[in-house]
Amino acid sequence: MSMRSNLTSVRQIKRALGEFRDCLNLGAKQQRARTMATQTQTKESQTKHCLGMDSLNPNIKVLEYAVRGPLVIRAGEIEKELEKGVKKPFTEVIKANIGDCHAMGQVPITFIREVLALVTLPSLLDDPRFNTDVKEHARTILKGCRGSSVGSYTDSPGIEVIRRHVAQYIERRDGIPADWQNIIISAGASDAIKNVLKLLICDVNNKPPAVLIPIPQYPLYSASLAEFGITQVGYYLDESRNWGLDIAELQRSINEARKTSHVRAIVIINPGNPTGQVLSRENIEEVIKFAYKEKLFILADEVYQDNVYAEGSKFYSFKKVLIEMGEPYSSMELASFMSCSKGYMGECGLRGGYAEVINMCPEVKAMYLKAISAMLCPTVLGQVALDSVVNPPQKGDPSYDTFIKEKQAVLDSLKVRAKMVADTFNSMEGFKCNVVQGAMYAFPRIDLPQKAIEAAKKVNRAPDAYYAFELLENTGICIVPGSGFGQQPGTYHFRTTILPQPDKLKGMLQKFEEFHKDFIKRHT
Structure with missing residues (x-):
């Protein structure tokens, strides 16, 4: 082998060694880069969220809202x-879990929608298709809006x-006379209720605040009280008296609660949700005296005041009785x-409601209005819908x-x-359903076999929730188990709306x- 060949071989070996060394260095650099990136990502994952579960408001963690659970x-x-x-033993889901009238096929009231059309598009005020009273109604509202536009802010308590x-x-x-300055318009009754509940967030005599609410109750209350850190004190409605309020039960409940909390308020839902009862005047008087x-x-939740069906039932406002x-x-x-979400209107999505607050301490009322002002104003279209409800067309x-x-x-259709609903459930073995006197719901009691209760335990569900899930998976019918509203221990219920249109409901x-x-049969 020549000298030149030897030198060429040496050079090739050196070059190969150099390339190998470069590869090693590059690999090490890449590994270091990967390690640094991983460390950076780990550090970022630890620091990029200023708000983590360990620093989240603990009240939000315990908040639950059964009707959307x-x-x-x-x-x-x-x-x-x-x-x-996907093949199922049904072709559609029937959402009987929530009081959403229009979602279940209820047709909007023409007058309400025509007023909304005119205030959102004022050029229609010259359109001959609309009645003169609708136009006058729209003009009155627009006159009360800044810039004559529903796109402007209003006063915080409403127009x-x-x-x-x-x-x-109300008059x-x-x-009975009503002072317009006691009226606070809100984005649905829910906002109005929460705005009043917020005023109660204060320890008194070194005890945390508490509020009495009915059991079964509408989950807005349990959720709001949990959010605000206010103690929930449940009082059981008397199922044997068509879900009436028993004063002895109220007394038991408040006496027990006062051992650890300061009970500051009582909530009454009339007509009832989820129970559908309408309180008698005598029962209302008893509650006021208590x-x-x-x-x-x-706090009188009276959003279903137009929804009274049963013979002999009549709505009395707490204000009327109290005065x-x-x-x-x-x-x-x-x-x-x-609210304009219920009644015959069912305009849930427009979010219009009001609170009438009477006899409030003037200084507290000033603070109440100040707190509301922080939210600027309720939705103006919701205010328009509300106005169409409280100021409807008059005879002539x-x-x-x-x-x-x-x-x-x-x-009339809701009454039917x-x-x-009540008659059908009462005809079924193991069911007992009180007369649906009002509102939009039935809250039947169901006797579940022991085998079903044991099956529920195996999947870590309340027995009525187990029943409700089985119902959904087999029929497409969505209801809310009674455990989401509260019920007497050892009893099982569920809430269903009466809102599906008659043929669909049948x-x-x-x-x-079936x-x-x-x-x-499967659980016996």
Whole structure:
């Protein structure tokens, strides 16, 4: 081998060694880069979230809202599965879990929608298709808006002319004067209720605040109290008296609660949700006397006041009864709530409601209004919808006949459906359902076999939740288990709306009955 060949070989070896060394260095650099990136990512994952579960408001962790809980989430998943062609023993999900009237096929009231159309597009005020009273209604509202536009902010408690109309509505309803300055318009009754509950967040005599709420209750209350860190004190409604309020039970509940908390207020839902009862005047008087004796602020949730169906049932507002009882009761603090989401209107999505607050300490009322101002103003279209409810067409107006016809048709149909639901459940083995006197729900009691209770325990569910999930998976019917509302220990219930249109409701109840027979057979 020549000298030149040897040198070439040496050079090739050196070059190969150099390339190998470079590869090693590059690999080491890449490994170091990967290590640094991993460390950076780990450090970022530890520091990029200023708000973690360990630093989250603990009240939010315990907050639950049953009517939009796991069952509803599963119902949504099933809907998507059906859209993708997944085979089920049903073709649609019937959401009987929530009081959403229009979602269940209720047709909007023409007068309300026409007023909304005109205020959002004022050029329609010259359109001959709209009645003169609708146009006058829209002009009055626009005149109360800054810049004559519903796109502008309003006063925080709402547009003055609408607050005045609310006061006039209450006067017509109760036959008692109402001061428009006591009317606070809100984005639905829920916001109004929460705004009053916030005022109670204060320890008194070194004890945390507490509020009495009915059991079963509408989960807005348990969720709001949990959010605000206010102790929930439940008082059981008397199922044997069609879910009436028992004063002895109220006394038991408050006596027990006062060992650890300062009970500051009592919530009454009338007509009832989820129970569908309508309180008698005598029962309301008993509650007012109890609240006076125990120095409690009264919160009267009266959003279903138009929904009264049963013979002999009549809605009485807490304000009317309280004022007519005279002193000392007529000077008691009371906040009552109304909404355009329920009744015959069902305009849930527009978020219109109000609170009438009477006899509040003037200094506290100033703080209340200050707190509301931080939210700027309630949705203006919600205010418009509310105005159309409290200031509807009057006899002789061009829109009156259509308005009354549509309103009555909705209420008459709900009355039929209320009876249909209660009668059907009472005809089924193992069910007991009180008369649906009002509101939009039935809350039947169900006797579950021991085998079903044991099956529920195995999957870590409450027995009524187990039943509700089985119902959903087999029929597509979505209800809310009674455990989401509260119930007497050892009893099982569920809430269903009466809102599906008559034909669909009939089919739903038939499916329900068939499922129940099969469920009992499988768990006996």
